[in-house]
Amino acid sequence: MTALPQSEPEALAVGPLEVIPVEHLARVNGSALMLSVVELRMLTELLRRADRIVSREELSTRVWGRELRPGDRSVDVYVHKLRVKLEAALPGWSxxxxxxxxxxxxxPQPRKAAPRLVPERSRAGS
Amino acid sequence: MTALPQSEPEALAVGPLEVIPVEHLARVNGSALMLSVVELRMLTELLRRADRIVSREELSTRVWGRELRPGDRSVDVYVHKLRVKLEAALPGWSxxxxxxxxxxxxxPQPRKAAPRLVPERSRAGS
DNA sequence: CAAATGGTGACCCAAATGTGAACAAGTTGT
DNA sequence: ACAACTTGTTCACATTTGGGTCACCATTTG
Structure with missing residues (x-):
């Protein structure tokens, strides 16, 4: 057991989400996500402060290592990219x-189900 | 129970994939693959770290025993060769x-079904 | 309502990766 | 020794990916 700096935990997890920063790997419900380097860094920073509000300035600093320039939308854009991939990995969750x-x-939480227009189809297992 | 050096397990397996390094043997769903020496070493190293990301540098070191020279594509080429043979052995899997x-x-996992060119017939009634 | 703030798709383009083929070296069979 | 194969290595070219930036639409706030 190597003594790691406690500031860098080996793995972070919240609900079905798990990130192992040193391995550049993120999983949802056990299955690996395909994330780019920046996406993973961003997810990691959000996870470090799970359930707390993280400002754009802070995200910009921690992920890109630079101040947030006025008019810079990259944080928003990457939040969107993450949302898309997370939604694909676990549909129906926010x-x-x-x-x-x-x-x-x-x-991470199950999204409030939108009222079905058409009744759910019963699901056949394999 | 023979006490083997735990660093060299007799057999590695993940899903339908199985490799017995000492016998130079690889199987998918029980049937043997025809792999060259380098191909097998590479598959073995990947299998040792199943479901984790292995860098090209590490693959070069472990498979060829040398540093990855800049511009060296041999890792990619052998990944490709492996993919071709694995796909042939178990079509539809990644x-x-x-x-x-x-x-x-x-x-190893069943590949995501290619999106329908022609959309599924919708069953909205009215 | 208007202004601010966030969502999202499209685009550019350099770099990373995929892939067929040429080549050289080694093996096998005769 | 020679031909017929196999295999490792390297190229060249084709594709894909990802980071960054806009533009334009949607939402929220006051």
């Missing part, structure tokens, strides 16, 4: 919540 | 996944 004017907050 | 800028990850 992960990243927007706090208007403040930032984003990671909190 | 085994080796590319993590852009990071490396490869072995994880």
């Amino acid at each position: 992960f990243i919540h927007t706090h208007f004017g403040l930032g984003y907050r990671l909190c | 085994f080796i996944h590319t993590h852009f800028g990071l490396g490869y990850r072995l994880c």
Whole structure:
């Protein structure tokens, strides 16, 4: 057992989400996500502060290592990319919540089901 | 129970894939693959780290015993050769996944069905 | 309502990866 | 020794991917 700096935990997890930063690997419900380097860094930072609001400034600093320039939308764009991939990995769940004017907050939870227009089809197992 | 050096397991297996390094044998769903020496070593190394990302540098070191020279594509070429043979052995499955800028990850799984060219007939009634 | 803020698809383009083929070296069979 | 194969290595070219940036639409706020 190597003594790791406790500031860098080996793995982070919240709900069905798990990230192993040193391995550049993220999983949802055990299955690996295909994330780019920046996407993974961003998810990691959100996960470090799970369930707390993280400002764009802070995300910009931690993920890109630079100040957030005025008019810079890259944070938003990458939040979107993450949302798309997370939704694909676990349909019906919300992960990243927007706090208007403040930032984003990671909190995996089943999304409130939209009322079915057409009744659910029964699901056949394999 | 013979006490083998635990660093060299007799057999490695993940899903339908099985490799017995000491016998130079690889099987998919029980049937043997025809692999060259380098191909087998590479598959073995990937299998040892199943479901984790293995960098090209590491593959070069472990399979060829040398540093990865800049511009060296041999890792990619052999990943390709493996993919071809694995696909032939078990059509419709993916085994080796590319993590852009990071490396490869072995994880046998049925490939996501290609999206229908012609959309599924909808069953909305009215 | 208007202004601010966030969502999202499209685009550019350099770099990473996929892939067929040529080549050389080694093996096998005769 | 020679031909017929096999295999490892290297190229060249084709494709894909990802980071960054816009533009335009949608939502929220006051």
